Amino acid sequence: MNKTMEKIRKNLKSSQATIPLVAILIALFIGAIVMLIGGYNPIVAYESLVLKIFGSVYDMGETVRAIIPLILSGFAVAVASKAGIFNIGVDGQIIMGAVSSLLVGTLIDLPPIIHGIVAIVVGIIAGGLWGVLIASLKTKFGINEVISSIMLNYIALYLSHMLIKSFAAQEGTARSSLIKESASIGFPSLNTLFGGARIHWGFIILPFIVFAFYYFFEKTRWGYETKTVGLNPDAANYSGMKVNGILIRTMFISGALGGLIGALDTLGVYGYVAIVSSTSGIGFDGIAIALLGGNSTLGTTLSGILIGALDYGSQGMQFGAGVPSEIIGIVISLIIFFVAAPGIVKALLPKKKAPKKEVE
Amino acid sequence: MEQKRVEKVLELKHITKKFGNFVANDDVSLTVRRGEIHALLGENGAGKSTLMNVVFGMYQPEEGSISVYENETKIENPNHAIHLGIGMVHQHFKLIENFTVTENIIIGMEPKDGIRLNMKAAVKEVQNISEKYGLKVDPNSKIEDLPVGMQQKVEILKCLYRGANLLIFDEPTAVLTPDEIGELLQVMQKLVAEGKSIILITHKLNEIMKVADKCTIIRKGKYIATVDIKDSNKEELAEMMIGKNISREIDKEAYNPKQNVLEIKNLTMLSSSKKKVLNNINLTVAAGEIVGIAGVDGNGQMELAEAIIKMRDFEEGDILINGVSQKDKSTREIYESGVSYVPADRHKHGLVLENDIAENLILIEYYKEKYNQGIKLNKALMYEEARAAMKNYDVRAENEYTIVRGMSGGNQQKVILSREISRDPELLIIVQPTRGLDIGAIDFIHRQVVRLRDKGVAVLLISFELEEILTLSDRIDIIFDGQIVGQTKPTETNDRELGLMMAGKGSGDE
C-alpha cells in the first residue's frame, strides 16, 4: 500500500468530491431560478452558454485560450493557500506581469522567440516581486495579506496606467501601443487552423505548470516545507524552518504565476494592455477555482476548466439569450459560498443514514 | 429560604455517560451535603471532568438521576445549573483578560441605571462579597495584570455573585504556588463555614487530607468508594485511585556524570515590556545526568528552554554546547550540534496534526541528504523508518499513514519522542513530557528518558510536576521569577521543601 492509494481511498470514502459537485449543481440551479424570476429562459441561456463553448472550432480554441489564465490563477491562489496565505492579489500580479512584458515587447529589440522568452521571464519576475511585497508586508509589519493585496491591486492598476502612458502610449486610444512582432508568442499557423482563435505558447506551458505544481507539493522537500508552514507555522518554526523565508518564496511563486498570466495574455492574445478602470477579476476567479478544487492538482485543473468555460460561455448567454453575463458571476460566487460552507450543501442533500464503519 | 433546611445539596445516582462505545462514567453515585467539602479523586482520564460536566449541564447522562436540593432535576445547560445555584471554578479560567475584575464578575447580571450600566453599584457589590468571604481583590484592576492566584479569586467571586451554593473546583491548585494553595484552601474552609458546599476535583492527596470531609474515588470511569477523610489516610486513598500498588520507581544505573554538554552562563532575557524573564541564569547539564528544573508554571521555564534552541533571543550571557557558543547559530544549526527538544505543547509545537506519522517523524531532518534523492523526498525510506519507529516506541495506530490528529495524547507524544531520540542527541531538552497522559504512557516515557541518561545523554527536564522531577532527576535546580533560587538532589529533599523554594522561599509577592 502506498500513500497515493491511501489518499484515493480516503477521498472516495469522504465527501471530498461530492460537495463541490453538488455545489456546482445547486449554484447552476439557483442561477436558473434567478433567470426565471428575471424573465429570461434559463434553458435557452444555458444552451447558448454550451453552444458558445463548443459551437465551433474557433470557439473551442478560444475556450481553451480563456481557460488557461484561469487554471494558472487557480494554481497561483492554491500555492499561496498551501502556505496559509490568502492571495487575493493575483489581479495585481497579473497587471504587473502584463505591463512588464508589454514594456519588454515594445521597447526592446530582440530576435524572435528570444524576445518572447525574455518578455515572459520579465513578466514572471515582476509578478513574483509584486507577490513578495505582500509577503514582506505580512512578515515584517504584520499587515493582513487581504488588505495589502487589495491596496496593491489598485496601486498596480494605476501604476500600469502611468507606465503605459509614459512608455507605450497609443495616442487617442484607451490602450497601449502594440508589441513588436518579434515578441509575439502566438502560433500563426494554428490560429488559422482554429478559425482565428488565439493559440499561443501558453497551451504548451500550461501542462508543465500543472505537473510542476503536483511534483513540487507531492515529491519535494520544498513542497513539504511549504505545506508544514501552512498547516502549523509554530511547529515549522520550532522544527528549524525559516518560516518567513518560506512565505516569501511561496509568494514569489504565486505572484510569478500571476505574472505569467499577464505575460501570456499580453504577448499571445492581445498584443497590448488596455487602460481600464478596474482589474480583470481573473484573480478572484482563481480563488473560486482553488477553493473548489481543494488546492489539489487535479481539482484545481478541473475546476479551472469548468469556471473558465463558464466565464467564456457567459458571453454567449449575453448574445444568445440576452441574459446579463453577471449571472455566471453569481453562479461562480455561489459555488464558492457553498464550498466554503459545506454544511449548507449537506443540509440541502437528502439525509443519509450514519455510514457503516468500513465497506470492504 | 426553604433550601437552607435541606441537607443534601446534590445527589447523583447511578450516573452513566457514554461517548460512542467509550464509557466515561459507569454507574457513579455521589452525595454532597450542606457545608461539606467533597473531594472527587481520580487519575487523569478517570472521568472526573465528564462527571462534573454532567452536573454543570454540559452533557446529558445516558442513565441515572440528578437531584438538587432533593428535587430530581434534569440539568439542561450551564445556565440552568447556574440557576440551580451551582457554580464552577474552571481549571482554565473563563475570564476576559482586558476587562476589569468587576466587569468579569457582573457580566450577564449587570446592575443598571436606566439603560446605562451602573458601574458604581457593581464595584460596591463586588467589594461586599469579597469582604464577606475573605477574597481580597481590587475590583478595578484588569485581569491581565493579575497573578494567577488572584484570577482564580475572581472566578470564585463570579460564582458567588451569581448566588452559587455549590461550588465545583476543577483542579484548582494545578497552577498555583504553594503559598497560593494554602490561601485557597483557607478560602474554601471559609466558604463552607458560611454554608456553601464544595466539590473539589483533584488528584492531589495532600489537599484532600487537609480540607476535605468526604472523598469519592473513581477509576477508569467506575465508582470505587466514598470515604470519610477522618477515617482514612493517604496510602489508602492512593491505592484506591491507582488500583494496584504499582511502583513508580524506575531503575537507574549509578549516577556517573561525564563532561558538561550544556553550559548556560549568566543568561538574561527581557520580555517585550523590558521585564527580566530570565535573570542571570547559570546552569550545567553533563553527559549521563538528568537535571530537573522545578518550578511553578510561568517562572521562566519556557523562555529558558526556547533560549537554548534559539526560538527566542536573549540579552546577556551565553549558552554553550560541548564548549561551543550557540549565540550566532540558528535553531537548525543547534539541532545539528546534537540537541533534541520535546516541547511542552504537543499540538502547537511538536506536531503537524494534519500530517501522518511518517511526515511528522521527518519534521526536523527532512532536508538532510538521507531523506532526499535529488530534489525528491525519499518516501520509501520515510515510511519504512516510520514503521520501525512505531514498533520500537509502541506507537499504536492503524499504520504509518495515520493522521496524528486522531491519535491519543500518549501515542502522539511517543511519535515526538521517537523522532527526537532517533536523532541521537547529546542533549535532550524535555518539557512537560507527560502532561495529560495515562499511567502507562507516563511510565513508558520515563523509562525512555532514563535509558537515554544511562546511555550518556545529557537530559534537561523541565516539569511542573514535582513528582516527575523527584522521580527522574539526578540534580534539581529550582527556578523562581526567572532566577535559579536553589539547587538540590532528590535524595536530599522532599516535596515540601521543594515547594517552598518554588515559591521563592516565601519571599514572593503576596
Place this chain on the structure above:
Amino acid sequence: MTANIISGSLIFAAALLFGGLGGMLSERAGVINLGIEGFMISGAFFSAVGAYYAESAGLGGLSPFIGLLTAFICTAIFSGMHALATLKYKADHVISGVVINLLAANVTFFLVKLLFDGAAETPRLTNMFSKISIPFLSDVPIIGKALFRSYPTTYIAFAAVLLIGFVFFKTSLGLRLRGVGENPGSIDTAGINVMKIKFWAVMMSGSIASLGGATIVLTTNGNFSFNTIAGQGYIAIAAVILGRWNPYGVLSGALLFGFAQAIKDQIQILDFASSIPTEVFYMLPYLVTLLALIFTGRKTRAPKALGIHYDASVR
C-alpha cells in the same frame, strides 16, 4: 482651499466611517468581516434604486432618505448570508467575506441590467442630499465652512460614532458584545446567548456599512455603476485596524483616509500638481492606507477570539 479639503475629507470620511463602524461591530463580536466592500456595494445599489423609484413616485426631497432606508434594510440579504455561513455553517470568515463581495457585485450589476434595460448604470438621480448649514456655527470662517456645512449623511455618521461609543462602553449590551469577541466561553458560561449577539452584530454590521455605499451615491456620485465602490470597503477595514477596533479610533482612521481621497480632488488644481501624473493621486488613498498600516505595524491588538468559530461543546 483648506476648507474645501477639510469638508471634502469629512464627506469621504463619512462613507468610510459607516463601513468602518460596521466592520468594527462585527469584528468586536469575533466575526472577521471582509464583506464590508460587498455591503457598501449593496448599499450603493439599493440606495440608488430606492431613491430612483421614490423620485419617480414624486417624493422629491424625501427620496434620498428613502434610498438610505432601502440600503439599510435590503443589505440584510448579504449580511444574513455572512452570518449564516460563518455562524451556523462555520465557514472560514475571510472566504465568506470575499464571496459576499463577489456576489454583491455580480448580483447588483445583474439587477442594474435587469431593471434598466441592459444599462451599465442606474439613472442619474435629480434629488440628492444637499448640504445643510448648521446655523451660526457654519458662519465661523474656514472652520464653519469646513465642518458645519455638510450632508446629512456626514452628521449621521458622526452621530453614529457617538451612539456606538455609548453602547459599547456604557451599557451592558456593549460589555457583552466586547466580551464575546474576547472570550465567548466566558460569556456563554455567564448565561448569555453568544450566537444571538454575534448574529445581530453581523446583521447590523452589514446595514451600517451599507450606509457608506449609500452616502457615496446620494451625496457625490448621483447614481450606481460598477466602479462606484472601488476598494473603499477594504480601506474601511484598514481604518478599523488603524483605529484599534475602537469607535473613536475608527473615526480618526476614516478621517485620515477620507483626507487622502479629498486631497486627490483638490490638489490637482494647484500648479505644481500638473507635473505629477494624475495616476499618482488616484493611487494616493491606497498608498496612504498601506503606509498607515506599516506605521501601526504590530502594535494593534485585535479582539482575541476574532475569526475563531465558537463551539460551545469544546469550551
